[in-house]
Amino acid sequence: MCTNVNYLYVTNVNCSVKYLRIPFSEFTFNEYFCSMIPVLNIKDFSYDLPDERIAKYPLAERDASKLLKYQDGEIIGSEFRKLAEFLPENSMMVFNDTKVVPARLHFQRETGAHIEVFCLEPHLPNEYNIVFAETASCQWKCIVGNVKKWKGDVLHLYNPEDSAGVREMNLTANLVIRDGETSIVEFRWDNGAPFSRVLEVCGSIPIPPYLNRETESIDLERYQTIYARFRGSVAAPTAGLHFTERVRADIRAKGIDIETVCLHVGAGTFLPVKSDNVAEHTMHREPFVVTLDFLEKLRKADGKVIAVGTTSVRTLESLYYAGVKCIEEGQPGDVDQWMPYSREYSYSTAESIDALISWLKANGRTELNVGTRIIIVPGFRFRVVDILVTNFHQPQSTLLLLISAFVGGNWRPIYNYALENGFRFLSYGDSSVLFRSK
Numbered sequence: 001m002c003t004n005v006n007y008l009y010v011t012n013v014n015c016s017v018k019y020l021r022i023p024f025s026e027f028t029f030n031e032y033f034c035s036m037i038p039v040l041n042i043k044d045f046s047y048d049l050p051d052e053r054i055a056k057y058p059l060a061e062r063d064a065s066k067l068l069k070y071q072d073g074e075i076i077g078s079e080f081r082k083l084a085e086f087l088p089e090n091s092m093m094v095f096n097d098t099k100v101v102p103a104r105l106h107f108q109r110e111t112g113a114h115i116e117v118f119c120l121e122p123h124l125p126n127e128y129n130i131v132f133a134e135t136a137s138c139q140w141k142c143i144v145g146n147v148k149k150w151k152g153d154v155l156h157l158y159n160p161e162d163s164a165g166v167r168e169m170n171l172t173a174n175l176v177i178r179d180g181e182t183s184i185v186e187f188r189w190d191n192g193a194p195f196s197r198v199l200e201v202c203g204s205i206p207i208p209p210y211l212n213r214e215t216e217s218i219d220l221e222r223y224q225t226i227y228a229r230f231r232g233s234v235a236a237p238t239a240g241l242h243f244t245e246r247v248r249a250d251i252r253a254k255g256i257d258i259e260t261v262c263l264h265v266g267a268g269t270f271l272p273v274k275s276d277n278v279a280e281h282t283m284h285r286e287p288f289v290v291t292l293d294f295l296e297k298l299r300k301a302d303g304k305v306i307a308v309g310t311t312s313v314r315t316l317e318s319l320y321y322a323g324v325k326c327i328e329e330g331q332p333g334d335v336d337q338w339m340p341y342s343r344e345y346s347y348s349t350a351e352s353i354d355a356l357i358s359w360l361k362a363n364g365r366t367e368l369n370v371g372t373r374i375i376i377v378p379g380f381r382f383r384v385v386d387i388l389v390t391n392f393h394q395p396q397s398t399l400l401l402l403i404s405a406f407v408g409g410n411w412r413p414i415y416n417y418a419l420e421n422g423f424r425f426l427s428y429g430d431s432s433v434l435f436r437s438k
Contacts, residue, residue: 037341038379040278045404046395047415055428056211058222063244066423068414070407071435075417080242080431084250087387087433090303093251096237096311097260099228101196102203104215107155107173115155116145117173118206119199120234120267121287123184128232128264128287132196137188139176143267144183150175157202165201169193196231206234206267208427210394223427232264232287238427239309239390256306259297263288263315263372273396283337283373283398288315290368292360295319299353304386310399313406316384318372320345323352326359337373340380349383376402378409388434392418392425408437 059065063081078086087093103119122131124139131138144150155173159166170190177184189198204215205223225240227248252258268284275281298305298319307313321339322332324347356368375398388406392415393399404411414432417423423430 037279037338038377040377040401041276042273042278042281042396043276045397045400045411047412047419049395049419049425053419053423053425054210055424055426055430056213057218058241058428061244062222062226062242063247065242066421066430068418068423068430068432070410070414070432072437073410073413075414077417077421081244081247083247083389083431083433084254084256087251087254087256087306088304089255091306091387092257092259092298092301092303093306093308094312094316095225095227095240095243095258095260095308096263096265096315097225097227097229098233098237098262098264098311099231100205100224100233100236100265101231102199102205103234104204104206105171105173105199105202106158106204108158109149109153109155113146113149114158115147115150115173117155117185118143118145118234118267119185119203120182121264128230132194132231134195135192137186138195139184139186141182142185143181144175144178144185147175147178147183163201169198169201171198171202208235210426211428227260229260230262230264230289232262234267235265236427237263237265237309237311239312239431241428242431243308257297257301259294261288261290261294261312261315263311265311272394273398273401278375278377278401281375281398283375285334285371285373286311286314287369287371288318290315290319292357292366292368295353295357295360295368298384299350299357305384306387306389307385308389310388310390310393310402313385313388313402314372314374314376317376317380317382318370318374319356320349320352320383321374322368322370323347323355326355327352331359332356332368332370334370335372335374337375340374340376352383376405378405380405382406382436386436388436389431390434391427391429391431392423394426403434406436407434410437 065080067078067080069076069086105117107115119140119142121141122128123141125131152175157171168191172188174186176186205219207215207219207223223236264287266284266286273281307316318335321335324345326332
């Protein structure tokens with residue numbers, strides 16, 4: 001075992017000749033020594049996705065999309081509006097009720113240069129509900145396009161249509177800190193409106209870059225789930241885009257309990273894995289909230305747990321490790337990227353959830369607010385989720401790694417079936433219901 005300033009090199013857990021090269025800051029020395037991080041090459045999770053198979057627009061009806069069912073190696077095709085027929089009775093279905101905000105803002109320098117500012121997460125104040133209520137100024141962590149052209153001058157919002165509402169806002173941006181790929185930007189405006197209204201008037205919905213088009217009016221409605229409640233995401237939990245009230249009513253009629261969690265989706269969901277070795281990929285932090293009431297229902301649930309979307313999976317599986325921290329450290333905390341692989345955990349899921357419930361009650365709280373950087377890759381042990389409803393994801397993405405982990409490595413037959421049978425891919429594409437491999 002040897003180190004340099006930036007990286008630690010360790011053999012994998014069976015002491016074979018394979019090595020992990022991971023940023024030294026991620027773990028302590030002992031955690032590395034005991035690590036069970038899988039050795040994975042991202043190129044093994046690639047497939048040919050023609051551009052014409054990427055759904056650039058949603059279908060006219062949300063629930064008219066195709067549905068692929070995978071269970072115990074068997075694949076069948078159907079329609080999404082028939083989803084309830086494939087789900088077991090007396091299950092719990094968990095939705096992510098985050099709401100996408102119009103987080104993309106276009107500014108202009110006096111020189112005429114255009115600067116795009118993409119709001120990622122609040123910085124000052126750093127809580128979503130507080131920052132959206134601010135009426136004069138606030139600071140956000142942002143991705144700034146053409147940031148090298150921004151010389152520190154105050155930017156004014158680009159208003160090519162001379163909108164009176166935009167003029168009244170008089171929104172400006174000031175570069176506070178430039179830090180690598182992100183920057184801290186301070187926004188100021190004049191009319192006393194809450195910042196949530198400022199974004200509605202001045203911003204645009206940040207549709208995924210792989211759609212290769214500008215945001216259009218249809219995206220204001222359709223790049224949002226019908227059950228979205230809490231503002232904070234810069235990307236939609238797209239598995240939920242297929243659901244209609246009709247489909248949800250069919251699910252309830254089958255005796256399936258519908259519950260919600262809230263994880264605010266960050267821009268990191270668009271980031272590809274750039275390193276060949278998955279262990280070198282850094283996951284972004286995403287905050288999530290679950291209620292005490294939800295935890296108590298989850299603890300008592302005796303049927304299958306169905307997650308709608310990968311964001312719900314990441315939230316539900318992160319609960320176990322937040323509970324482990326509660327047991328071992330006295331309080332819950334953020335879940336680190338490689339925590340699930342750092343050692344064996346002997347606690348049952350029930351013990352972990354009980355620890356969270358007890359901590360919330362002891363501290364007079366009704367909500368658990370933490371964050372997660374968890375990465376789910378082949379070798380991950382699922383402790384909560386049994387069934388997953390999800391779209392078809394990009395090649396060489398962390399989302400495809402999650403799918404592979406969930407179906408026991410059998411992702412390729414699923415994707416081949418979808419490609420051969422005319423399924424549409426990515427955010428506005430078709431859907432699947434996957435049963436976890438045993």
